[in-house]
Structures are given as structure tokens and as C-alpha cells.
Amino acid sequence: MKKIGVLTSGGDAPGMNAAIRAVVRKAIYHDLKIYGIRYGYQGLIDGNITEMExxxxxxxxxxxxTVLYSARCEEFKTEEGQxxxxxxxxxxxxxxxxVIGGDGSFRGAEKLTEKxxxxxxxxxTIDNDIPGTDFTIGFDTALNTVIQAIDKIRDTATSHERTYVVEVMGRHAGDIALWAGLADGAESILIPEQPDNFYEVIEKLKRGHERGKKHSIIILAEGVxxxxxxxxxxxxxxQFETRVTVLGHTQRGGSPTAADRVLASRLGARAVDLILExxxxxxxxxxxNVLxxxxxxxxxxxxxxxxxxxxKLSNELSI
Structure with a gap:
């Protein structure tokens, strides 16, 4: 094999650039020519392909x-697009x-392999929802972005004695909500993997109020x-004063943490090794911590x- 390509697809995630860098430099180290495909599978269909140095x-x-940009491409799901x-x-x-991306991107890679x-x-993906890996590139950065935001929200919640509901991303997975909620001492964490017991949340709020607690943070995963x-x-x-904050796409941006940079570098380089094998x-x-x-x-x-x-631990600590 003398020439390989790399693309990013689906939602962007902090650390994708570190993965691209690792793929490109590892490929060149092994005397491969490496081509960057811009705008994911749409760019592949359109021929938006450039050799990288x-x-x-x-x-x-x-x-x-991602410096290669990203896009969702319905056409590539068809035989003609492929x-x-x-x-x-x-x-x-x-x-x-x-292919750097989430499950939809992987299915495209699977189709190409079959052909x-x-x-x-x-x-x-920031969602951390890919089976077969403990962590995905971007999750740690998104998590820290959420934690920093909740820290600031708690200051306001304390000052005004309010209950805040904070909605976080994650698609159908609750990893961001769970990890952020535990790290930030949220009073309740609502995730799609567990039943939504609304009245249990209410009882917890009332118990806190009875013992003099004036504010609460509730983390809601978007999948709920x-x-x-x-x-x-x-x-x-x-009958509690309640405010809502939807953090939205701020969670997908920002400079990647050290953990994401290292993870992306390791995974990107290993991907080149597998191709060569x-x-x-x-x-x-x-x-x-093993690849x-x-x-x-x-x-x-x-x-x-x-x-x-x-x-379970988050519930035990938020009594």
C-alpha cells in the first residue's frame, strides 16, 4: 500500500485535528502518500481530495x-453514492x-470495506457512545466545558436561590450528563439509560428545601x-423558582484537553498501523488504557x- 486517505465525518469533536495530525505524520513516517478528503463522505463523492504534507x-x-471540515451525507448511504x-x-x-467520526461514519467505512x-x-464524538472503546475523542473536552459552565451556573443559582435545569448533549447516551453531574455535585442526573422518575426528583428537591437548601442543579441529558x-x-x-440553561453546541468546540490530544494521537497512529498490517x-x-x-x-x-x-454513587452522594 502506497497511498491512503483520511476524512472526518459527522459532528465535529475536539481532538479530531490531533487525530488527523497523527494519521498524516505516521503515514509519512512509513513513506506513504496521504490524502486529506474535505467535508467527509460528501467531499469523497465530489472529489475534494488533496495530498497532505x-x-x-x-x-x-x-x-x-477539524481542518478537513465535516458534513453529513445522505447520498453516501446509497449504492450510487458509494x-x-x-x-x-x-x-x-x-x-x-x-475515517474519524461516530457510528454513522463507521457504517460508511464498513460499506467501503465490503466493496x-x-x-x-x-x-x-463528544457523546462517548461508541461500543468497543472506553472513551471517544472529544468526550473529555466536552465534559470539561460542561463542568465549567455548571460551576458558573451554580454561582448564580446560589445568589438567587433558584433551581436550575441544565440540558447537555449526548444524543441517546447519558455519559456527559452522568460524568458532569457527579463531578459537579448535581442534585439529580437524568439520563436515557435510566427511568425518568420525575416525582423522585421533586421529593429530593423538597427534602433539600426542608433542611435549608436554597438552590439545586439538575442535569438533563438531551436524550431524556x-x-x-x-x-x-x-x-x-x-413551586420552586426554576431556570433552564441549554448548553448546546458550545460543548462541541474549544481547544482539546491533554487527555483528548493524547488519545487522538494514539488512536490515529494505531489506525495507520492497522492499515499497514x-x-x-x-x-x-x-x-x-490499552489500545x-x-x-x-x-x-x-x-x-x-x-x-x-x-x-448509583451520584444518587448516594446527592442525598
Whole structure:
């Protein structure tokens, strides 16, 4: 193999640039030509492909977002879209592809592999919802962004003696909410992996109020529901002054933490190793701080699981 490509797809995540840098420099170290594909699978279909050099990834390890840009591409889910992408790979002589993204991006990599183009997936998503790896690139940075925001919200909640409902991202996974809630001492954490016991939240608020507690923070994962509606229900049921903050896409931006930079560098470099070893249709990950790789289809067939011991602990500490 002499030429490989790299793209980022789906939602951006802090640390994607560090992964791109690792892929490019590791490839060049092994005398491979490396091509950057801009705008994900849409860019692959359109032929938005450029050869990358060492200087192409200079001074990007600390930057959020992705220098290759990203886009969602419905066309690539079709046989015709995949055919167009393969034509572009043939045109540029690209023999293997490294895909940085989430589960949807991995499914595209799987399709290309089935059609004879070896792909390796690198998990990049703030949601931390990819089975087969303890952590995904971007999760730690997003988590710290949320924690910093909640710290500031708690100052205001204390000053005005209010209950705040804070909605965080995570799609169908509750990792951001759980980790941030435990780290910030939230009174209640609502995640899609556990039943939403609204009246248990209300009882906890009332117990706190009875012992003199004047403010509370409730963390709501977006997969549970709408924070505005939840805040209205609390105000109506408990008669507590309630405010809502939806953190939104601030969670996806910012300079990646050291943990994300290191993780991205390790995973990106390992992806190149797998390509050179002749592996295909696999994803890299980290489990118990050891780099691992799995067949993409087998990994995605597994259910994403949350650490229920952490959830139990958060309830025990927020009595």
C-alpha cells in the first residue's frame, strides 16, 4: 500500500485535528502518500481530495474542530453514492481510508470495506457512545466545558436561590450528563439509560428545601427530553423558582484537553498501523488504557452501556 486517505465525518469533536495530525505524520513516517478528503463522505463523492504534507498538519494539535471540515451525507448511504466515492478513490490511487467520526461514519467505512476498499475507523464524538472503546475523542473536552459552565451556573443559582435545569448533549447516551453531574455535585442526573422518575426528583428537591437548601442543579441529558418543559413541570409541581440553561453546541468546540490530544494521537497512529498490517473494516479504541481494535460491525452490534455504579454513587452522594 502506497497511498491512503483520511476524512472526518459527522459532528465535529475536539481532538479530531490531533487525530488527523497523527494519521498524516505516521503515514509519512512509513513513506506513504496521504490524502486529506474535505467535508467527509460528501467531499469523497465530489472529489475534494488533496495530498497532505508534514506542514499540512503543523500547529493544529491544539485547535478544536477539524481542518478537513465535516458534513453529513445522505447520498453516501446509497449504492450510487458509494459508487461515486469509489470512483474518486480509484482516480487518486487511494488504496485505504481512515475515517474519524461516530457510528454513522463507521457504517460508511464498513460499506467501503465490503466493496474492496479497506477502511479503519477512529472514534471521534463528544457523546462517548461508541461500543468497543472506553472513551471517544472529544468526550473529555466536552465534559470539561460542561463542568465549567455548571460551576458558573451554580454561582448564580446560589445568589438567587433558584433551581436550575441544565440540558447537555449526548444524543441517546447519558455519559456527559452522568460524568458532569457527579463531578459537579448535581442534585439529580437524568439520563436515557435510566427511568425518568420525575416525582423522585421533586421529593429530593423538597427534602433539600426542608433542611435549608436554597438552590439545586439538575442535569438533563438531551436524550431524556426537553429541559424547558422539564423546568416548567418542576415549577408547577414544587413551586420552586426554576431556570433552564441549554448548553448546546458550545460543548462541541474549544481547544482539546491533554487527555483528548493524547488519545487522538494514539488512536490515529494505531489506525495507520492497522492499515499497514492489512487489516480492514475495523475500529480502534482504548480499553483499560490499552489500545484495542474490533470489527466495526461487531462493535456496533453491541449496546452502549453506561457505568451504573457511577449513577448509583451520584444518587448516594446527592442525598
Amino acid at each position: 508534514l506542514g499540512s498538519v503543523g500547529d493544529i494539535i491544539q485547535r478544536g474542530g 459508487r461515486k466515492g469509489i470512483e474518486q478513490l480509484k482516480k487518486h490511487g487511494i488504496e485505504g481510508l481512515i 474492496g476498499y479497506p477502511c479503519i475507523g477512529v472514534p471521534g 427530553g426537553n429541559a424547558v418543559e422539564y423546568g416548567k413541570r418542576i415549577k408547577e409541581e414544587a 492489512g487489516k480492514a473494516g475495523r475500529m480502534v479504541g482504548i480499553q483499560n 484495542v481494535d474490533h470489527v466495526i460491525s461487531e462493535a456496533l452490534a453491541q449496546e452502549h452501556k453506561i457505568d451504573l455504579d457511577m449513577y
